Amino acid sequence: MALSPRLEFRQAQSLTLTPQLMQSIRLLQLSHLELNDFVEAELLRNPLLEREDGAEPGDAEPAQPPERSTEISAYEDTVDRGDRIQDATSIADGYDTAVENVFPDQGAQDQLVPSTRLDRNGASEGGEAPDIDQYVASRPVLGEHLEAQANMLLRTTADRLIARHLIDGLNEAGYLTLDIAALAEQLGAEVADIEAVLGVLQGCDPVGVFARTVPECLAIQLRDRDRLDPMMQALLDNIGLLAEHDMLGLMRAVGCDREDLTDMLAEIRQLDPKPGLAFDSGPVETVVPDVFVRRGNDGAWQVELNTEVLPRVLINRVYYATVSKLTRNPAEKAFLSDSLSTANWLTKSLDQRAQTILKVASEIVRQQDGFLTHGIAHLKPMTLRMVAETIDMHESTVSRVTANKYIATPRGLFEMKYFFTTAIASSDGGVDHSAEAVRHRIRQLIAAEVVTDVLSDDTIADMLKQEQGIDLARRTVAKYREAMNIPSSVIRRRQMKNLERMA
Structure with missing residues (x-):
């Protein structure tokens, strides 16, 4: 067959992910904190966007821009207009006089209420006083706290240099992770000198830092208490x-009786095995639900979004129309057009994200009605595919929607991912059981044990099969038990006997 060039027409369908579509998909998996940060960045970048302050979108009337007698560029009007506003001090300096001579009431106002305005970096630019909620109390850093004490306790520069290296070798719990011999070789110092500095630092606050093991940490605290x-x-x-x-x-090794051991254990319980965590500088974040589930008057479950965490923005179209009429530069017209397109996309994406979350949450509530009504024992096995097929969405979309989202129910606050559990087949051909419900039942069986009847993993597996028809292997029971940090039957029996003897 001869090869020759030719023209062909083909019709095909394909899906192209535009940058905006990819950004919309990414918005689905953001938590409400991450989403608010993203929207805040867009508000700073896009002059056509403004935040809705508690009003309905249809009720908000954007402010009319001031009329100007001269033509101005869009860039000047949207970006530089804040820089053209002068405060009282600048105006007074222009007249080479004091502020009180130009604005007689300005001095008294400055003394009562400082006129400040925060820019995007939190700096004061003049304007209204910042809200106190914008500030958080700074927490001390462990390294800085210890370095300040070391500078007072150590006199020589060499000892302070050793102390800085030892402070850098602490982990977040306050334990020393450095090898003393390796540090001595690195600094060209004697091991005895480093040990001497370490001994001084072990007396710093919080007591127990610079320990290398848990017993040493406890010993430092006990020594401080004599x-x-x-x-x-x-x-x-x-x-x-x-x-x-x-x-x-333990009583034989220590050489004490039961009463002495009880007293010593009571003292150890008062100690802090991780003293460095008190100086953890990480922010404490409160979990806020994205969805509320309540029982309605008709007995049905009502699902609603938490509007307090949803960012609401508006497009100032009047401002866009006014500025675009005064614009002659093609680059500035393109900037305004791009800003309007981005603003339209953002508002549409936020609304679509909220509706998708509500749709997925409603289906979760519908399928987990037994859990909401009766408790964890009635939690049904559910997969992402089961929800996706019911609401006609892709499985990956459901996965993104349920990531980092929380739902408040009468049973408590749960992450949406909590309701997706694997199914364990029933031995009698009945309804499948949720893995979380099985773990809950194992926990109940172990909690009801007595010292004369401690259940082994094989016994628990047999009881699950007889009671609920749950066919589990012994190793699966052991895996669930270990995941819940429950010791083996041998250790549990020993614990019960010791508690019985200590009583």
């Missing part, structure tokens, strides 16, 4: 027996 006697030191040396709940072996 409670580190030989018997307490023996207890710290055999703390592994305490972790194994071997109280009899």
Whole structure:
């Protein structure tokens, strides 16, 4: 067959992800905090966007821009107009006189209410006083706190240099992770000198920092309280027996009776095994629900969005029309057109995101009616595909919507991902069971144990099969038990016997 060039017409369909479509998809998986940060950045960048202050979109009337007798560029009117506003001090300097001579009441006002306005970086530019809610109390940093103490306790420059390296070697809990010998070789110092500096630093606040192990951390705190006697030191040396709940072996190793051991354990419980966490500088964020679920008057579940966390923005079209009439530069016209297009996309994407969250949450509530009514034992197995097929969406969309979203129910506050659990088949051919409900039942069985009847993993598996027809292997029961931080039956039996003897 001869090869020759030719023309062909083909008709095909394809989906192209535009940058705006990709951004809309990304908005779905943002939490309300991340979404508000994104919208705030758009408000600063786009002059046509403005935040809606508690009014309905149809009721908001954008402010009319001031009429100007001369033509101005769009860039000047949208970006530089704030820079052209002078405060009282600038005007007075232009007349080479004091502020009181130009504005007699300005001095008294400055003394009563400072005229400040925050820019995007939080700096004062003049205007209204900032809201106190814009400020948060600064928390001390562990490194700075310790370095200030080291500068007062250590006299020589060499010792302070060693102290800075030791402070840098602390983890977030306040434990020293550096190798002393390696640090001595790095600094060209003697190990004894570093140990001496370390001994001084171990007396810093918070007490217990610069320890290398948990027993050493507890020993530093007990020494500070003058409670580190030989018997307490023996207890710290055999703390592994305490972790194994071997109280009899611990009493033999320490050489004490039951009453002394009880008193020493009470003292240890008052100590802080991670003293450095008190100086954690990470922000504390409160979980705020995105969706509320309530029981209606008719007995049906009502699902509604938390409007307090949804950013609401408006497009100032009057401002756009006025400025575009005064614009002659093609680049400025393109800037205004792009700003209007971006503003339209953002408002549409925010509305679509809210409707999608509400749609997915409503389907979750519908399928998990048994959980909301009766509790975790009635939690049904549910997958992303089950929800996606019901509401006619793609599985990946449901996954993005449920990421970092929380739903408040009469049963408590849950992450949306909590309701998606794997199914465990029933041995009698009945309804499948949720893995979370099975874990809850295992927890209940173990909580009801007595010292004479501690359940093994095999016994728990047999009880689940007999009671509810749940066919689980022993290793699966062990996996669920370990995931809930529940020790084995041997350790649980030992714990119960020790508690019984200590009582």
